[in-house]
Structure formats: structure tokens, C-alpha cells
Amino acid sequence: xxxxxxxxxxxxxxxxxxxxxxxxxxxxxxxxxxxxxxxxxxxxxxxxxxxxxxxxxxxxxxxxxxxxxxxxxxxxxxxxxxxxxxxxxxxxxxxxxxxxxxxxxxxxxxxxxxxxxxxxxxxxxxxxxxxxxxxxxxxxxxxxxxxxxxxxxxxxxxxxxxxxxxxxxxxxxxxxxxxxxxxxxxxxxxxxxxxxxxxxxxxxxxxxxxxxxxxxxxxxxxxxxxxxxxxxxxxxxxxxxxxxxxxxxxxxxxxxxxxxxxxxxxxxxxxxxxxxxxxxxxxxxxxxxxxxxxxxxxxxxxxxxxxxxxxxxxxxxxxxxxxxxxxxxxxxxxxxxxxxxxxxxxxxxxxxxxxxxxxxxxxxxxxxxxxxxxxxxxxxxxxxxxxxxxxxxxxxxxxxxxxxxx
Amino acid sequence: xxxxxxxxxxxxxxxxxxxxxxxxxxxxxxxxxxxxxxxxxxxxxxxxxxxxxxxxxxxxxxxxxxxxxxxxxxxxxxxxxxxxxxxxxxxxxxxxxxxxxxxxxxxxxxxxxxxxxxxxxxxxxxxxxxxxxxxxxxxxxxxxxxxxx
Numbered sequence: 001x002x003x004x005x006x007x008x009x010x011x012x013x014x015x016x017x018x019x020x021x022x023x024x025x026x027x028x029x030x031x032x033x034x035x036x037x038x039x040x041x042x043x044x045x046x047x048x049x050x051x052x053x054x055x056x057x058x059x060x061x062x063x064x065x066x067x068x069x070x071x072x073x074x075x076x077x078x079x080x081x082x083x084x085x086x087x088x089x090x091x092x093x094x095x096x097x098x099x100x101x102x103x104x105x106x107x108x109x110x111x112x113x114x115x116x117x118x119x120x121x122x123x124x125x126x127x128x129x130x131x132x133x134x135x136x137x138x139x140x141x142x143x144x145x146x147x148x149x150x151x152x153x154x155x156x157x158x159x160x161x162x163x164x165x166x167x168x169x170x171x172x173x174x175x176x177x178x179x180x181x182x183x184x185x186x187x188x189x190x191x192x193x194x195x196x197x198x199x200x201x202x203x204x205x206x207x208x209x210x211x212x213x214x215x216x217x218x219x220x221x222x223x224x225x226x227x228x229x230x231x232x233x234x235x236x237x238x239x240x241x242x243x244x245x246x247x248x249x250x251x252x253x254x255x256x257x258x259x260x261x262x263x264x265x266x267x268x269x270x271x272x273x274x275x276x277x278x279x280x281x282x283x284x285x286x287x288x289x290x291x292x293x294x295x296x297x298x299x300x301x302x303x304x305x306x307x308x309x310x311x312x313x314x315x316x317x318x319x320x321x322x323x324x325x326x327x328x329x330x331x332x333x334x335x336x337x338x339x340x341x342x343x344x345x346x347x348x349x350x351x352x353x354x355x356x357x358x359x360x361x362x363x364x365x366x367x368x369x370x371x372x373x374x375x376x377x378x379x380x381x382x383x384x385x386x387x388x389x390x391x392x393x394x395x396x397x398x399x400x401x402x403x404x405x406x
Numbered sequence: 407x408x409x410x411x412x413x414x415x416x417x418x419x420x421x422x423x424x425x426x427x428x429x430x431x432x433x434x435x436x437x438x439x440x441x442x443x444x445x446x447x448x449x450x451x452x453x454x455x456x457x458x459x460x461x462x463x464x465x466x467x468x469x470x471x472x473x474x475x476x477x478x479x480x481x482x483x484x485x486x487x488x489x490x491x492x493x494x495x496x497x498x499x500x501x502x503x504x505x506x507x508x509x510x511x512x513x514x515x516x517x518x519x520x521x522x523x524x525x526x527x528x529x530x531x532x533x534x535x536x537x538x539x540x541x542x543x544x545x546x547x548x549x550x551x552x553x554x555x
Contacts, residue, residue: 036494036496077416077421077425081416084487086486086490087483087491089494106493366497366499366500
């Protein structure tokens with residue numbers, strides 16, 4: 001087959017970027033970055049927590065952790081030996097909207113490790129003993145999370161905000177759901193969702209684009225998509241009624257969290273909300289930090305976040321405070337967050353926030369792995385690699401004269 | 407030695423204690439390079455009942471390392487891990503600044519260039535000698551943190 005590579009960014013300073021779709025539907029993105037003698041590759045499968053039935057929460061997390069524990073030809077230890085004998089790394093992960101297999105090697109070893117990763121993704125054997133062990137370890141992890149106040153609070157917040165939506169349960173699952181998962185559930189999920197036309201492969205590093213696409217073609221080109229189509233994705237609506245919940249735990253610090261339903265990544269307000277979370281909660285100069293910690297001494301720590309999601313997201317402001325300050329702290333956290341709806345942000349503050357967001361965005365894609373992850377994720381979200389530039393253009397950098405010097 | 411013993415699932419102690427015997431939930435090793443006396447540590451997370459057996463086994467395996475040369479393939483595995491780790495940690499300006507700054511403090515910045523060659527120069531014999539000199543099972547400190555009864 002003839003591969004046509006399209007150069008997307010004929011750039012001077014930026015690494016060259018190519019995107020291609022193989023005949024089996026697999027999207028391949030190549031980032032040519034000769035800075036170091038290494039290659040990072042990531043295969044993102046468009047299925048994560050968002051595809052789980054509530055009774056099967058933790059399904060994709062458990063499946064991804066078992067990919068490295070055996071294939072039709074290789075045992076768990078044989079996989080570890082292959083990877084470690086060349087000093088490479090291979091990892092797996094699952095998150096809200098995708099599952100991930102990632103690898104990193106020096107350039108010379110890339111082809112061999114790519115072959116291994118392809119074997120893991122296509123032919124996991126999920127040995128019974130490994131399944132039992134991983135299931136047990138996962139249940140132990142879930143149980144130990146009950147000792148972590150932040151996780152406890154966030155899980156409750158998420159459950160309240162999402163109702164029946166699959167984002168409402170933790171990615172690792174619950175004790176009940178993980179206990180009920182079977183090896184067959186994992187194999188079914190693998191068969192249904194791990195398919196080339198539902199996946200994106202991103203390779204970043206010291207590679208020659210045509211050669212590396214040929215390598216992907218060699219190991220994943222005959223990975224056939226099943227005849228059946230993917231199950232339709234339907235998200236339940238999320239609750240809109242405000243709720244309030246208190247959990248009592250014997251700790252020295254009260255954790256407060258406020259969550260607001262927030263738009264998915266495709267919606268127009270996405271960039272503005274990223275700016276808001278930067279303004280409110282990012283770093284020592286952010287409003288929540290300055291007002292609640294520096295000026296009023298109410299917070300041990302305080303922050304805000306707004307995750308990028310395919311379906312309904314949430315805007316969360318949170319703080320740790322002394323238990324006796326709980327009521328006043330909660331009111332102040334709400335006031336500072338919601339004041340943005342009444343009072344316009346000063347121009348210089350907005351400018352400074354834009355610069356901060358763009359600066360941090362650039363710092364967040366320095367390594368091959370970070371860059372590949374970001375572009376692959378945009379592909380998974382249906383935005384395409386172009387979104388990297390589109391997002392930055394939405395937030396035009398301001399004149400440097402607008403940045404307060406201190 | 408740290409990579410040889412506990413870096414990755416196929417490393418000696420990880421393989422034996424976590425994968426095969428399943429005596430520990432996890433085991434790791436680290437070596438902190440300092441200007442004066444550096445520190446070699448092994449740490450394990452395990453059931454309180456297994457502490458003595460695990461400590462005895464680790465001592466036994468260290469003692470063996472001092473007298474029995476390791477197979478060349480095992481040494482090569484550890485060398486590649488470390489040399490590649492070095493390559494992986496020179497990707498960004500921040501990593502490079504950290505590396506050169508750190509070496510400037512403990513030795514000189516230029517010494518960081520020779521790290522891969524120095525790793526490569528080790529042989530099974532030189533490793534055994536290092537174990538004899540530095541990893542004596544009669545001269546280590548051990549700390550055990552137990553859950554409240």
C-alpha cells in the first residue's frame with residue numbers, strides 16, 4: 001500500500017508534524033524531533049471510564065494494567081525481560097476518555113519494542129493468575145484510598161455531580177465493581193474497543209517519518225477492524241440540582257470542594273474556562289491563593305482545576321483549612337469564585353493570566369512523551385492535532401508591556 | 407548495583423521477592439550520589455509478619471553477590487537501563503540545567519559526560535568487588551515502620 005504523508009507544519013522552530021490514516025483506520029501521527037536520540041510512542045484507544053457501565057467501573061483500568069502481563073506468545077516475565085534488557089520503558093494507563101499504551105526507547109531499539117507493544121495490544125492473553133493478582137492489588141489500592149481525605153472528598157463530589165454518568169465513578173473502579181469484574185469482561189471489552197479504527201498512534205522523537213510509518217504498517221497494518229461497528233456512545237444527562245454533603249473523618253484538616261458543571265472540550269467556552277481556572281487557582285499569584293491564603297490566612301492550600309473532557313466536565317475549586325474555619329472558608333471560597341460573575345476582570349489581570357496559561361502550556365509539551373500525549377489526546381477528542389495551534393490562537397498572547405513586573 | 411537488584415520487574419530482588427515468592431508488595435532501591443558519603447538504600451513494602459524473612463533473604467543475596475560473579479547478560483541489562491535513563495533525562499532544558507548544576511556541586515559539570523562510559527566500564531568482577539567493599543551485611547542500618555497494633 002502507498003502511504004501519503006502530509007506535512008502539517010512546515011515550521012522553522014517547531015518539530016515537523018505528519019498525520020496519516022492506514023487502510024485499517026488506524027490514525028498515525030509522527031512528530032520528527034531530533035533533539036535527543038530517543039523515541040516515544042503512544043497508542044491511544046478511544047475507550048476509558050466514559051465507556052463503562054456503572055456495574056463495571058474500573059474495567060478499562062484493569063484491562064490496561066493486564067496488557068503487560070501476558071500475550072499469546074509471551075509471559076509477563078518475558079515481556080518485562082524484553083523491555084528491561086534494552087533499558088526501555090513500556091507503560092499502560094486508562095483515563096476518562098481513552099486507554100493508553102506508551103513506550104520509550106533509544107532510537108536503535110524502537111522497532112523491537114514497537115513490535116512488542118503491538119503484540120500486547122492485539123493479543124493480550126490475560127492469564128488467570130495475573131488477573132487474580134491484579135484484581136486483588138486493585139481492591140487493596142481502592143481500600144487504601146479511603147484513608148486519603150482528598151480522594152474521599154473528590155469521589156463524593158464526583159458522585160454527586162455526575163449521577164448516572166460514567167464519569168461519576170473513579171477510574172480505578174469501586175470495591176464492589178472491581179470484585180465483580182471477570183476475565184471474560186476484560187476480553188469482551190478488548191474485542192469491542194481495541195481496534196485500529198478506534199485508535200491513534202503517535203510517535204515522537206528522532207525518527208524519519210516515512211520509515212517510521214512503514215514500521216507501524218509492518219506491526220499494526222494487518223490489525224483488522226471487526227465487521228461490527230462500535231457501540232453507540234450515549235451519555236446520560238448530569239444532575240442540575242445543587243447538593244451539599246459532609247463526610248466526617250478524624251483528621252487535622254478539613255477539605256472543602258465546590259464543583260460546578262462545566263462544558264466539554266468541544267464547546268465554545270472551553271478556552272475561557274481554562275483561563276478562569278488558571279486565574280483562580282494556578283500558582284502563588286492566583287486569586288484564590290492570594291485572597292484566601294496570603295491575605296486571610298484561611299487556607300493551608302487552595303486551588304482550582306477544570307479537566308479537559310469529551311463529555312460533561314466540571315470546574316472544581318478546593319481548599320484545605322482548619323476544621324474550626326470550615327464555614328467561613330467555604331463561604332469565602334464560593335464568594336471568590338462566583339465574584340467573577342459579577343465583577344469584570346481587570347484588563348491587566350486578564351493579560352497576565354493569558355500569558356501564564358500560554359507559558360505553562362508551552363512548558364507542558366517539552367518532552368517527546370508530553371508532546372505526543374497532547375497531540376494524540378486531541379485526536380482522540382475529535383479535535384485533531386490542529387487543535388494545539390487553534391487553542392493557543394484562541395488565547396492571543398498579550399503585549400509584554402501588560403505583564404506586571406512583580 | 408541498585409539497578410541490578412531492584413530496577414524493573416526482571417531485576418533480581420523484584421523478581422524473587424515480589425513476582426515469585428510474593429513476599430513483598432513492592433521493593434525498590436536507590437543510590438543518592440553525594441559529595442561526601444553517598445547512600446545506598448533498599449526499601450520494601452510488605453506484610454509485618456514477613457519483615458524478618460525478607461531482611462534475611464536480602465542479606466543472603468547480597469552476600470552471594472560478593473562472592474559469585476553476576477552473569478554478563480544481567481550486567482548488560484543494568485548498564486543499558488542506566489545509560490538509557492541518562493538519555494531520557496537529557497530531553498528538556500530544565501533536565502539539562504538540573505544535571506549540570508547537580509554535577510557542578512558534587513564534582514564538575516563535565517563529569518556528567520563521562521557517566522555512560524563509566525557505567526559501561528564495569529565488569530562482573532568489579533561489581534563483586536564493590537559489593538564486598540560497600541554492601542557489607544554486617545554494617546547497615548535498618549528501619550522498620552510498623553502499623554499501630
